[in-house]
Amino acid sequence: MKQVSTVCARDCYDTCSLKVTLGESEQILSIKGDPMNPITQGFTCSRGAKDHNRLYKNRVKDPFLRKGERFEKAIWEEGLDAVSQKLGETIEKYGPESVLHLNYAGNMGLLTTVFPKRLWNNIGAT
Ligand code: SF4
Secondary structure, eight states, X not given: OEEXXXXXXXXXXXXXXXXEEEOTTSXXXXXXXXXXXXXXXXXXXXXXXXXXXXXXXXXXOSOEEEETTEEEEOOHHHHHHHHHHHHHHHHHHHOGGGSOOOOOOSXXXXXXXXXXXXXXXXXXXX
């Protein structure tokens, strides 16, 4: 086992510092708040502390492309190309404002609020 220092990826305003314990094959065994952070002082919410329980199951790890009535597993380049192609076709046919950027309202730290907007602003999306 080993322990690594990191931060929660959710980008809440407090950005909790974490101590993550890894097992033999680097799987996460536990997540605890890091008491050395002067702001969060060892705090982690119950969602952050249980992230590893959701990490290894029910995850979509590959893109899937619709082939008729079915979805078939693809490689990332194919998946990204398909999204890029559809987005380009939509913009060309209906204009950039036909693309609607839906922003979520969960954890809204600086990174998650601003970072994706660069792409959508550049495209001219609604
Ligand atoms: S409050 Fe929870 S979700 Fe937010 S940064 Fe801390 S551990 Fe992550």
